[in-house]
Amino acid sequence: MTAKPRPHSPGGGDGGDPPPPRRRTHGSADGGDAGNIAAAQAKVTAKAQEGRAGTAARASSGGGASPVTGPAAKIPLRPPNAGRHNLNSVKLKSRSDDKNTIVLPGTDVPGDLADISAGRGAWDPQTNTYEVNGRRYGVESTGTTFPVDGPGFVNLNRSEYKVLKNLIGADGDIGAAREALRRDPSVSDADWTRALDVFQHHKSYRGGA
Known part of the structure; x- marks a missing residue:
């Protein structure tokens, strides 16, 4: 008696077609550059939160770090001079240079320096700067860092910085600051x-122009 063939059983190990793969969905991110300082400031907090989350994930997985190079391999890095660079710490007597970089509130400078010290920053010996989380920092011989450029950093020339310091020194009284600089030929309307635009993010800003 001839044995009858076994019936085909779907899903068994008989060479049937596998189930179709699940379709993945991908979110989209807004990668457009901020059109002005106000828009850039609005993104600083979100970027800082993303950076901290990414750093924590890399730390937990043990990945993302490389051998530390540059000055951070030899000396501890120190934060930038607050009285010169941090917007809410700048004073009327803060030192001015031809180029002055302001750190807007909410920018995670301590997180950046921690990432650099953990090997997650890129050292460029040509410019003597570290790049981390889209920002660049220079390093002095003492280990003190200073902001160069990137999200949350604003570069001002000497006259723009002078106006900012007077606005801060007048405790937000824009009229008083204008009067103090009314006869200063080095200050223009553009300054x-x-x-x-920067002062609007200062703790003493009261509105107005």
């Missing part, structure tokens, strides 16, 4: 526009 006021730029400085006011």
Whole structure:
């Protein structure tokens, strides 16, 4: 008696087609550059939160780090001079240079320096700067860092920085600051526009122009 063939059983190990793969969905991110300082400031907090989350994930997985190179391999890194660079710490008598970089509130500088010291920053010996989380830092011989450029950093020239310091020194009284600089030939209307754009993020800003 001839044995009958076994019936085909779906899903068994008989060479049937596998189930179709699950379709993945991908979110989209807004990678557009901020059109002005106000828009850049609005993104600083979100970027800082993303950076901290990414750093924590890398630390937990043990990945993302490389051997530390540059000055951070030899000396501890120190934060930038707050009285010169941090917006809410700048004073009327803060030192001015031809180029002055302001750190906007909410920018995670301590997190950046921790990432650099953990080997997650890129050292560029040509410019003597570290790049981390989209920002660049220079390092002095003492280990003190200073901001160069990137999200959350704003570069001001000497006249723009002078206006900003006077606005801070006047405790947000824009009229008093304008009167103090009314006869200063080194200050232009463009300098006021730029400085006011930054000053809007200062703790003493009361509104107005």
